[in-house]
Amino acid sequence: MASTDPINGSSAAALAGLSGTSAAKKDDGTDRFLKLLVTQMRNQDPLNPMDNAQVTSQLAQINTVTGIERLNESIKSMSGQMFQSQALQGASLIGRDVLLEGNRLVVVEGKATAGFELASAADEVKVEILSPAGRVIDTVDLGAQNAGRNGFEWAVPAGASTDGLTFRVVAKSGAAELTATPLMTDRVNAVSTGGDSLKLELARNGTTPYGLIKAIS
Structure with missing residues (x-):
């Protein structure tokens, strides 16, 4: 009988469980939608069944929702990266x-x-x-x-x-x-990054959104 490594075997099982849990959470919305669709098909009126166009429409909806969710996640990630870059650039404005x-x-x-x-x-x-x-x-x-x-x-x-x-x-x-x-x-005394926008602390105008700056010298 082949021997097994109980430590490595336990680690692999744990990782597999974590991976399965993560995937389950990610696909939870899709699973619920498909279960509802299957239930609807099972309980449909046999005298007035769903046609192919209706089923295709239902599947298209889940594809659309999944695509929008992924797009929102990508946009959120890009926004975070842009904000971090803007904050670093803003720090270089102090004293200018x-x-x-x-x-x-x-x-x-x-x-x-x-x-x-x-x-x-x-x-x-x-x-x-x-x-x-x-x-x-x-x-x-x-x-x-x-x-x-x-x-x-x-x-x-x-x-x-x-x-x-x-x-x-x-x-x-x-x-x-x-x-x-x-x-x-005006002169930049400090930079703040509260909320989701960059703000400059100006000597005479106080807290000012970065977007209102016309030029930098």
């Missing part, structure tokens, strides 16, 4: 300047740099520098500008206060006023 929608002016060494987006080309563009009270304290004439993203620089007059300054863009094409979206700069 970013561009996002907003009209605050940040003055560094006597100069402020910001930008704006134009829906269409403009014949005339000017940027109004506003005090905290909303009063125009200076104007930057930029002339004609192309559609899309544009930038400007403002030199602070000697002795002028730089606290709480904002700006407003006035763009025209002929007599028509154009839509201009102000863009401001």
Whole structure:
């Protein structure tokens, strides 16, 4: 009689049992569906039996459900990988300047740099520098500008206060006023990955979704 290894035999049996359990869980939904289909066929009205088209339709449904489940699992896996990659990229942004929608002016060494987006080309563009009270304290004439993203620089007059300054863009094409979206700069202090999205902790705008960032410098 051939001898058997009780240890290896037990391990193999355990692994086989685990494999069978995993497969059973995976195919549980399919098994239930097929059992219902068989029961339905056994108890069908003999005078009005299911035809081939009905059976084919039932089987097509289970194939569709199984395919959707596998697709959802693949998408979930891909989303997780993309999020991890995005989180790693976000960590490299700490300490860097970013561009996002907003009209605050940040003055560094006597100069402020910001930008704006134009829906269409403009014949005339000017940027109004506003005090905290909303009063125009200076104007930057930029002339004609192309559609899309544009930038400007403002030199602070000697002795002028730089606290709480904002700006407003006035763009025209002929007599028509154009839509201009102000863009401001901010600095990334930290990155957070709570929930299922990446967020940046900005110096002036606080917690900001990564998707709102227009540009990185």
